Amino acid sequence: MLELVCPAGTPAALRTAVDAGAHAIYCGFADETNARNFPGLNFSRDELKSGIAHAQARGARVLVAINTFPRAGEPGLWHRAIDDAARLGAHAVILADIGLLAYAAEKHPALRRHLSVQAAASNADAINFYVHEFGVKRVVLPRVLSVEEIATINRDISCETEVFVFGGLCVMAEGRCSLSSYATGKSPNMNGACSPASHVVYKQEGDGLAARLGDFTIQRVGKGEAAPYPTLCKGCFSAGDYEGHVFEDPVSLDAAQLIPRLAEAGVTALKIEGRQRSRAYTEAVVRAFRAAVDAHARGLPIPAGVLQNLTEGQRSTAGAYKKSWR
Amino acid sequence: MKLTLGPLLGHWQPQAWADFYARVADEADVDRVVLGEVVCSKRLPFIADLMAPAMERLSRAGKQVVLASLALVTLPRERALCADVAAATEGLVEVNDPTLLHYLERGRAFTVGPLVNVYNEGTLAYLAARGAETVCLPPELPLAAITALAAAKVTDIEVWGFGRVPLAISGRCYHARVHGLHKDSCQFVCGEDPDGLPVETLDHESFLAVNGVQTLSFTAACVLQEVDALKQAGVARLRLSPQQTDMVAVAKIFRERIKGSLAAAAAVRQLQALVPDMPLANGFMVGRFGAERITV
Incomplete structure (x- = not known):
């Protein structure tokens, strides 16, 4: 059966996701070592310890994302994160930085290493490089690949692949984007x-609402229109004669209907984005995807459209999985 | 401190491409020239036949020539292009994605481009052990991180010195998208904007520039004010990224600033005059937001 990998931004979300049917949970420590370093989110060491115990008692695994790039001169915070994930019994660490992969392979050879989407390993040669050099057992594929390309990659590599199926959608190759900075x-x-959010300012303009990110106005909505969170690459811009969402509309990914094709393409695990989301969201999405995975395992069709009201701005896309997206 | 001319990131017409490298060979005071298609494999056929003659001419003119590889490799055809880069020269190649490492024998010397994530000593040490002799750091790194990495003294450190900054790369072609096309039938519309197509905010403020699948900054990064600090930190090279301006004159300004014969404020004024439509920025270098403009 396809493995369902679900997000947990808090200990409560972890328990919710496990109880809703997650096979594996991914989470991070409450500091700069992971790519969802938001105020009020993530785990202390003690919380991770209890979270792992809760998950293990119910047959679920916990993966710890340590997927930012250590600051030059200060690797200690990141090294301690790996040491503690190993000590507390994490099933695997999810890493992106070459230096951290080398550190983990040397210091904790028995700890399973997954390659984060933030490493953007987008073809078989790059993946094999990480497998040969650092013993990576699974790679989370960047969201720039079509289903056909994923199938080709799986034929040429010796590790597992995990792909995003739901939630926020990076339109750039992950880990290779400094638009925000x-x-x-x-x-x-x-x-x-x-x-x-610390750099977002909303301004009422007559009936409408403008959103600025830093010094730049990237969204303006009229009265009664939905105002999605102003993520830079989903902002509204003009370029030449074009005015609108130059990079991507404010849509989110929903690849539920592609589950059978992703399975055929040799994918091992399906990943849900959203460690920053509420428990109610996590529960609804995990439950729906577990039902989809179970249906697929029994040879039944994937239930349609159950998550539409949870996608950002009520619109969803299959992203790069379909070639026409490009 | 030496000067490296980075690869052309925009899609220049073949004749302009050839003329550019001919002039660089004859007139530009740079020590090293990196060339090759980094952004989009679809552009490569336009320059494929021009590469070897350009490399030879640059080499004869005393420049060290480095052949660059693609930054985003997804297709089997693009993997083969990486193998071609490794096989095409006995000289240096620039790794712009770990894919190329797969094709380089252990111990073969190479350089690392700014699109590889080298943020810390651990990654730098690994690449040095694999044969990296120069690493051009990601342009978003501030001076403090650059200083720490140069202090490791395991490879030469190169810093993004001038030019629109490559901020992101995608599977989607934005040039095609704003023209109502798809990547597979793009009609090479990126060729209309060799320095990128400016992207404005809703308040009509210039913000970014689209270059096919790549997104560049609208501002041009400029480290002329930090040359002394970078020298002191032990930075070996500055990278000048070609824009549609007089790059021979750009190189001259940087050379004089490095030598100390041109003051920082005067150098910034001269450079800004060469790219009047591209405000100069140093926000990344000073540890603030990248778009922050230089104040003289």
């Missing part, structure tokens, strides 16, 4: 934050 000084790679 260009506008705000805070970057996913260095600070674990993209388009951070």
Whole structure:
């Protein structure tokens, strides 16, 4: 059966996701070592310890994301995160930085290493490089690949692949984007934050609402229109004669209907984005995807459209999985 | 401190491409020239036949020539292009994605481009052990991180010195998208904007520039004010990224600033005059937001 890998931003969300049917949970420590370094989110060491115990008692695994890039001169925070994940019994660590992969392979050879989407390993040669050099057992594929390309990759590699199926959608190759730091000084790679709320300012303009990220107005909505969170790459811009969402509309990923094709393409695990989401959201999405995975395992069709009201701005896309997206 | 001319990131027409490298060979005071298609494999056929003659001419003119590889490799055809880069020269190749490492024998010397995530000593040490002799750091790194990495003294450190900054790369072609096309039938519309297509905010403020699948900054990064600090930190090279301006004159300004024969404020004024439509920025270098403009 396909493995369902679900997000947990808090200990309560972890328990919710496990109880809703997650096979595996991914989470991070409450600091800059992971790519969802948001205020009030993530785990202390003690919370991770209890979370792992809760998951293990119910047959679920816990993966610890340590997927930002350590600051030069200060690797200690990141090294301690790996040491503690190993000590507390994490099933695997999810890493992106070559230096951290080398550290983990040397210091904790028995600890399973997954390659984070933030490493953007987008073809078989790059993946095999990480497998040969650092013993990576699973790679989370960047969201730039079509289903056909994923199938080709799986034929040529010797590790497992995990793909995103639901939630926020990076339109850029992950871990290779400094748009946020260009506008705000805070970057996913260095600070674990993209388009951070600390740099968003809303301004009432007559009946409408404008959103600024840093010094830049990237969204303006009229009265009664939905105002999605102003993520830079989903902002509204003009370029030449084009006016609108130059990079991507404010949509989120929903690849539920592609589950059978992803399975055929050799994918091992399906990943849900959203460690920053509420428990209610986590529960609804995990439950729906577990039902979809179970249906697929029994040879039944995937239930349609159950999650539409949970996608951002009520609209969803299959993203790069379909070639026409490009 | 030496000067590296980075690869052309925009899609220049073949004749302009050839003329550019001919002039660089004859006139530009740079020590090293990196060339090759980094952004989009679809552009490569336009310059494939021009590469070897350009490399030879640059080499004869005393420049060290480095062949660059693609930054985003997804297709089997693109993997083969990486193998071609490794096989095409006995000289240096620039790794712009770990894919190329797969094709380089252990111990073969290479350089690392700014699109590889080298943020810390651990990654730098691994690449040095694999044969990296120069690493051009990601442009978002501030001076403090650059200083720490240069202090490791395991490879030469190169820093993004001038030019629109490559901020992101995607599977989707934004040039095609804003023209109502798809990547597979793009009609090479990116060729209309060799420095990128400016992207404005809703308040009509210039913000970014689209270059096919790549997104560049609208501002041009400029480290002329930090040259002394970078020298002191032990930075070995500055990278000048070609824009549609007089790059021979750009190189001259940087050379004089490095030598100390041109003051920082005067150098910034001269450089800004060469790219009047591209505000100069140093926000990344000073540890603030990248778009922050230089104040003289």
